[in-house]
Amino acid sequence: MILNEAGTRRFRAYTSKHLDELLRRAGLADDERLRVRAVATVLPFRTNAYVVDELIDWSAAPDDPIYRLVFPQEDMLPAEEVALLADLLKAEAPNAEIQAEANRIRARLNPHPAGQMELNVPKLENEPVPGMQHKYPETVLFFPKQGQTCHAYCTYCFRWAQFVGDADLKFASDDIDRMVAYIRRHPEVTSVLITGGDAMIMGEPVIRRYIEPLLELDQLESIRIGTKALAYWPQRFTTDPDADATLGLFEQVVQSGKNLAFMAHFSHPRELESSRVETAVQRILASGATIRTQAPLIRSINDDPSVWSGMWRRQLRMGLIPYYMFVERDTGPQDYFAVPLGRAYEIFRDAYSSVSGLCRTVRGPSMSATPGKVCVDGVTEIAGEKVFALHFIQARDPALVGRPFFAKYDPSAVWLSDLRPAFADHFPYEPAPPAA
Incomplete structure (x- = not known):
């Protein structure tokens, strides 16, 4: 040791x-x-x-x-x-x-799902801004160069391609000035998500270089940090040499008037059981930051309603906000981990129905697909046809957000691309087919 x-x-x-x-x-x-x-x-x-x-x-x-x-x-x-x-x-x-x-x-494993490399990269003066994605009008994602690893890798990670050492598959930048310049030119952007990899793999002096310039942008309402450090290395916020300085940076963000949200990745209740995690959570919350929790539904790891309800209850007791249950992305070993959408909905429904209203801040099961975040609201029968009821939580086209739509029920479907429209010849995010 x-x-x-x-x-x-x-x-x-x-x-x-x-x-x-x-x-x-x-x-x-x-x-x-x-x-x-x-x-x-x-x-x-x-x-x-x-x-x-x-x-x-x-x-x-x-x-x-x-x-x-x-x-x-x-x-x-x-x-x-x-x-x-x-x-x-x-x-x-x-x-x-x-x-x-x-x-x-x-x-052949679809290393960049949902058009991550082609569809979401913004441009500044007609030049792509490396290491950024602007999928939804109000939110940009930034992938810092120094944050493109994690304290540990999840076997189901949809960003696995970032970690295999192939430069053609990496997506990151350390050009802070271009990030800030892009945001200034887009007043609709009110939130920045710093992600990776894991943003909290960076030491305090490095992450400070990315965060402090954002505090000067009046248009920003929130800064989000995507991380699994609370599950895989809670010492990052307790006993690491720069733990106190990192928490001081969090306080600085909150004092600037911006919401600082930790998007904490917890996949199983055991990750929450350590007293180290409880101490780390208390310290982060004391800085004024909020902690929202999310994870995908993964076959053989957490595909049980009692796992999710137990996890959400414990998170609530700790002061965390249950946020998302995701559907495993269409990349990497998806066939190994994926849960059919019908079963995913049943797991979510059974877990959701067994917790108090304070836990019901969670949404899901949600697919982060090319057109946006699609939520499976249920399986029902309409006009004698069994269908999935769906809606967009987020969408490239904001007009689609919250609008229900339907897909033919398919017991083997695991992703949006497996579905076919019901009661229509195309989904609302697809162009209408040419007239015959």
Whole structure:
């Protein structure tokens, strides 16, 4: 154990070079570990000592939900692809050959869902602004260059492509001036989301460089920080050397008159159980920031109404605001983690119906798709036809927000692109088909 001056454990990361050693703790045989390592040549792996030593129940691995949350599984990819990569590893093939095969597989996994690279990048003086997305009129996302990693990677992460070391798949910037200039030219922008990766992987001096210029923009009402640090490294806000300075920065944001919102990612109730998390939450809330919670619905990890209701109740007791249940994105090992939309709605409904009104700030199940955030409101029957009832929580076209629309019921549908319109020849976000 490595201790800092306060006598607490320092951050220690584990990457793919530690994977075989860690898999032994899960009791996996040699051939099983080889196949998991094969998957890890395609999908990124990173965790840390806090997750490994304090969150995972190794006596229940590999079925433990936190283990499945951070460790690759051999059936995340087709068996023939895993076998090919495993053979290359076993034969100690040149790394270039292994990476070429891994890149081929990545290319078919839709590394940039919902047009992230093409549709959302804004322009300033007709030049793209790197590391920014402007999908909705009032909100821009900024991806700081120094925040393009995490304290640990989730196996279902829809931004997995940022972490595989391919420059063509990275999306980030450290050009703060262009971000500020763009926002000034767009008075409709009232909120900035700093995301990644994980924005809180950055030290206080670095994140301050991104946040302080935003405080000079009168048009901004809120600054949001996307992070899973509370779940994966709560020490970031308690015992890390710059924890106090970071909280001081949060206070500065609040004192400037802007709302500072932590978009905290909690995937399972166990991530909330540590006293370290409770202390970190108390310190953040004391700075004047709010903490809103969100996570996707993930098969084999949290696809149970009692998991979600228990998580929301505990969050409420801690002063957190349940915000979103997402549908697993159409990228990476979606086939492995996805829950059919009909079942997703049932899980949300059953969890939602068993909590108090104060927990019912949560919305979902929501798909962050190309046209916007689409919420599945229910499954019903209209004019003798079974349908999904849907509406936009957010949309590229603001006129679509809140308007109900319907899709034919499909028990196997897991994403918006799997659905077909009901009672119409096209969805409201699609152009009308040409007249016959």
